Amino acid sequence: xxxxxxxxxxxxxxxxxxxxxxxxxxxxxxxxxxxxxxxxxxxxxxxxxxxxxxxxxxxxxxxxxxxxxxxxxxxxxxxxxxxxxxxxxxxxxxxxxxxxxxxxxxxxxxxxxxxxxxxxxxxxxxxxxxxxxxxxxxxxxxxxxxxxxxxxxxxxxxxxxxxxxxxxxxxxxxxxxxxxxxxxxxxxxxxxxxxxxxxxxxxxxxxxxxxxxxxxxxxxxxxxxxxxxxxxxxxxxxxxxxxxxxxxxxxxxxxxxxxxxxxxxxxxxxxxxxxxxxxxxxxxxxxxxxxxxxxxxxxxxxxxxxxxxxxx
Amino acid sequence: xxxxxxxxxxxxxxxxxxxxxxxxxxxxxxxxxxxxxxxxxxxxxxxxxxxxxxxxxxxxxxxxxxxxxxxxxxxxxxxxxxxxxxxxxxxxxxxxxxxxxxxxxxxxxxxxxxxxxxxxxxxxxxxxxxxxxxxxxxxxxxxxxxxxxxxxxxxxxxxxxxxxxxxxxxxxxxxxxxxxxxxxxxxxxxxxxxxxxxxxxxxxxxxxxxxxxxxxxxxxxxxxxxxxxxxxxxxxxxxxxxxxxxxxxxxxxxxxxxxxxxxxxxxxxxxxxxxxxxxxxxxxxxxxxx
Numbered sequence: 001x002x003x004x005x006x007x008x009x010x011x012x013x014x015x016x017x018x019x020x021x022x023x024x025x026x027x028x029x030x031x032x033x034x035x036x037x038x039x040x041x042x043x044x045x046x047x048x049x050x051x052x053x054x055x056x057x058x059x060x061x062x063x064x065x066x067x068x069x070x071x072x073x074x075x076x077x078x079x080x081x082x083x084x085x086x087x088x089x090x091x092x093x094x095x096x097x098x099x100x101x102x103x104x105x106x107x108x109x110x111x112x113x114x115x116x117x118x119x120x121x122x123x124x125x126x127x128x129x130x131x132x133x134x135x136x137x138x139x140x141x142x143x144x145x146x147x148x149x150x151x152x153x154x155x156x157x158x159x160x161x162x163x164x165x166x167x168x169x170x171x172x173x174x175x176x177x178x179x180x181x182x183x184x185x186x187x188x189x190x191x192x193x194x195x196x197x198x199x200x201x202x203x204x205x206x207x208x209x210x211x212x213x214x215x216x217x218x219x220x221x222x223x224x225x226x227x228x229x230x231x232x233x234x235x236x237x238x239x240x241x242x243x244x245x246x247x248x249x250x251x252x253x254x255x256x257x258x259x260x261x262x263x264x265x266x267x268x269x270x271x272x273x274x275x276x277x278x279x280x281x282x283x284x285x286x287x288x289x290x291x292x293x294x295x296x297x298x299x300x301x302x303x304x305x306x307x308x309x310x311x312x
Numbered sequence: 313x314x315x316x317x318x319x320x321x322x323x324x325x326x327x328x329x330x331x332x333x334x335x336x337x338x339x340x341x342x343x344x345x346x347x348x349x350x351x352x353x354x355x356x357x358x359x360x361x362x363x364x365x366x367x368x369x370x371x372x373x374x375x376x377x378x379x380x381x382x383x384x385x386x387x388x389x390x391x392x393x394x395x396x397x398x399x400x401x402x403x404x405x406x407x408x409x410x411x412x413x414x415x416x417x418x419x420x421x422x423x424x425x426x427x428x429x430x431x432x433x434x435x436x437x438x439x440x441x442x443x444x445x446x447x448x449x450x451x452x453x454x455x456x457x458x459x460x461x462x463x464x465x466x467x468x469x470x471x472x473x474x475x476x477x478x479x480x481x482x483x484x485x486x487x488x489x490x491x492x493x494x495x496x497x498x499x500x501x502x503x504x505x506x507x508x509x510x511x512x513x514x515x516x517x518x519x520x521x522x523x524x525x526x527x528x529x530x531x532x533x534x535x536x537x538x539x540x541x542x543x544x545x546x547x548x549x550x551x552x553x554x555x556x557x558x559x560x561x562x563x564x565x566x567x568x569x570x571x572x573x574x575x576x577x578x579x580x581x582x583x584x585x586x587x588x589x590x591x592x593x594x595x596x597x598x599x600x601x602x
Contacts, residue, residue: 056404103587109403110347114541115586118579121534125576238534246408253404281419288412289394296401 009257017163030155037162038220040263041169043247044256045216051253053209054189056113059120060244063214065236066093067221069127069134072142072231083147086222090215097214101207124236145226158227173256185209250291252298261299314445319567325452327559328459332514333536334551336507342483342546343503346406350390350414351511352533357383358512359524363430380512387508391501421526432519455517463552538578544595
């Protein structure tokens with residue numbers, strides 16, 4: 001009961017995730033729900049970097065792509081067990097992120113945007129060109145996810161897995177934000193110089209949150225690879241990076257629950273728009289602009305300000 | 313040697329387009345602090361409109377002028393409908409707004425002009441000139457020459473005219489510019505018109521060499537952004553040098569290293585440069601106000 005008081009949002013989220021499968025009419029709806037859960041988990045990690053710490057990344061799909069392709073290559077070409085591949089991919093992505101983090105996070109504003117964008121594009125160009133490994137533009141197959149002899153198969157199993165991951169990620173993110181480290185990250189967003197003055201090791205914190213969000217993106221990429229079973233280079237592409245950042249901003253910067261709304265809206269929107277036959281790109285662009293013009297702070301913070309609820 | 317010269321020619325030709333795009337980024341960045349991700353679409357619009365008007369039977373010079381004008385109108389629309397209503401939104405929001413604008417433009421072109429590629433004839437024939445064992449397309453001379461003229465005109469505009477100086481003043485300090493009576497909203501609109509026109513000119517110059525289609529704007533725009541950052545955001549000289557440097561680096565990579573990784577060159581280059589000079593080659597080192 002105490003938990004309901006301290007984390008009402010988390011309890012509501014758990015309840016929604018529990019009830020949701022009974023309302024999903026068909027396999028298509030399950031598929032959308034699973035994709036929303038995967039995207040939302042990536043976006044919660046990205047929001048720690050963009051929304052809370054104030055460091056933009058326009059290349060996060062690159063990390064997602066590294067995870068996805070590493071899992072697919074390690075399991076299908078080298079015969080690794082999927083869980084080991086997932087862990088190795090996450091470790092590799094974390095190492096990559098750690099190596100580039102220091103020089104990249106020294107940059108500010110548009111220069112940081114440029115550097116992260118460049119990193120993402122380099123990754124996606126490598127994936128397109130290394131056809132022997134990745135199948136290039138034609139894509140490559142990824143095997144099923146199995147652990148200890150049990151295979152995750154079918155919509156229901158995937159729903160419970162991804163929904164469970166989403167719940168855990170949400171819980172961890174909320175705890176991180178309330179911890180001293182989380183306060184430090186938010187202080188960096190407020191003013192980097194001021195937080196250094198009060199004794200926050202800003203570089204170390206920025207590097208850690210960057211590595212954390214990259215590793216989380218990699219893990220979700222691995223899960224995604226096993227879920228869809230077939231990868232094309234688009235998963236690591238510039239447009240996917242933009243989609244991820246848009247999910248953060250539409251839902252609301254520095255709002256964990258906003259991420260889930262943002263992911264849900266941005267994942268479902270293209271599906272809804274696909275009936276427009278040719279006009280979907282136009283509609284998507286117009287909706288992006290309109291949302292940012294009329295809800296510049298994103299959905300959840302704007303609504304919260306409107307209805308005056310204080311809880312984070 | 314002749315091979316090197318060949319790569320240099322093609323690098324400078326593409327670099328001229330990047331330089332024009334980068335100048336467009338710099339103009340808008342100076343006037344508003346916004347990185348306009350729709351800049352690439354202006355390049356695309358230039359090439360596509362010129363090819364369309366030419367196919368409709370208009371003489372080439374008229375088609376070109378109309379295409380630049382059409383792109384400038386698109387620039388006005390983006391500024392009036394997307395940037396101005398956003399007001400003082402956060403940097404990330406503005407980036408997403410310009411990306412929304414870019415998707416809208418690309419989508420409209422796809423709906424009305426189709427997904428196929430279009431081409432524009434070379435301005436003055438296709439017969440290559442032989443220079444020291446390398447061949448040079450007449451169109452390359454056009455690209456280099458027109459870019460040089462555009463840069464010279466811009467230098468005159470910013471150095472000698474009241475309007476140009478008003479733009480520089482706005483870039484330097486918007487509030488102070490308003491206080492001395494400069495209409496900064498008009499300056500913002502003008503910067504969008506100018507950079508759309510610059511982008512379109514670049515797109516038209518390159519269209520006879522590479523084909524053009526509704527989706528060429530993405531990569532060209534991103535590379536223009538790289539060129540602008542490379543030279544230092546907001547620096548006009550930096551944009552031109554950055555653009556040429558980028559074109560040459562890309563063409564050398566394609567020639568001597570790997571043509572598959574040609575498109576990766578700008579991004580590797582910009583990462584390396586930003587690692588050592590976080591404000592670009594000619595950028596001013598900013599100070600933070602706490």
